[in-house]
Amino acid sequence: MNIQEYISSGVLELYICGALTEEESKEVSTELKKHPEIEKEVEEIENSLDQLSSSVAPYNPTKLFAIIKNKLHLEDNPKTIPIHREKKKTNIVLYLGWAASIALLIGLFSVLNDRNQLRENLNVVNAQKSQMEQQINDTKASAEKKEELLAIFRDKNIVTVPLDGQEVAPEAYATVHWDQETKKVYIDAKNLPTPPEGKEYQVWSLTLEPLTPTSIGMLSSFTEDENKIFMLENNNLSQAFGITLEPKGGSKTPTMEQLYTLGMVKNS
């Protein structure tokens, strides 16, 4: 920056007069701190204007300071503040004052109390609200899932295989929906009894002649899954499906005594 140019631009005169915008004024203040030449110039401009307006004043108002000091209750020597105690006011005024203060205090407390109560209520309502929101979200997610499943079941490529209840559980039944294109099976296990602790259902793909069972997976988290529909991979040319109850983690070969449901794949 060319300091001489800056000075002769006239910006400093406007700065002292207060005719610049706040932003421009800040800039000048910054430059002034950096360059003593600019500061000196500002001082001179200020002094000349100071003299000019001082000469317009009717007189030098030194004596008025006493009045200002008085209005502001400023003391020359704070150590000797005279203490004026007025005579005791009548007791009634005093008591009335106290009574009013206490009434006010009680009022304040009750307001405060009400406020706390309201805040508590608000918290409860807020908690309820977020609970309901959670429920709505859960329901939405569940509905979406159901719709997804419905779309799958309506797909024409899907082969549906009903699995009927066997000796251990004659009332039990399940359905296998087999998408042969994506090699996925959806097991609808809604009507299987809840497995006892430590046991899990295992799904088998069977090929006949000779009878060969191949495990295609476990129905884990049976109790937690609300829809009771499980998706498993099936790469086999299955001719039948069966579900057995096995120890947690599954078995290598099916425990035939615990065969719950069994069904043949039609037109295969």
Added chain:
Amino acid sequence: MQPDGLIAELQNKNPKAFERIYERYSESLFGVIYNIIRDQHIAEEILQDVFIKIWNNAEAYNPSKGRFFTWALNIARNSAIDKTRSKAFKNSKKNLTADFFVDILEDKSSFSNRVDAIGIKKYIKALKPYCEQIIELLYFKGYTQAETAEELDTPLGTIKTRSRNCIQSLRDILVK
């Protein structure tokens, strides 16, 4: 020199510093107020109010935004202009003259010893007519650069160079 230490003490509510600040700036602010009000008694009242505001709001002064002189000047001009807008004032002063500060100085014969009276008188005589207006508006009335340009129907840049020239000639005379 801007008395920075004194201003800091003022902001700490030191009454002694306040008194020094008053001595330093009161006559100048009194002149600015009087030029707007043109009534000695009312101007005295406003000057008192202005210094009460300076005392009460001293901590609001921020050196990075401008000079203390300018800050105090703004308080003085605003207080005086507010007064001229009050109903009571308007009623008592139906026709506020359109006079400039120059008119006060032309009639004036006695000056305080803070002022270079001879220099000022000389300056007033030599003053260019456009300087009367520019200094009146920018300094005494607190117009912004843009407002001054509009009032005088002059380009913004011209206002800047002219105010520089007008104040420069004042400085030349006062230094001599």
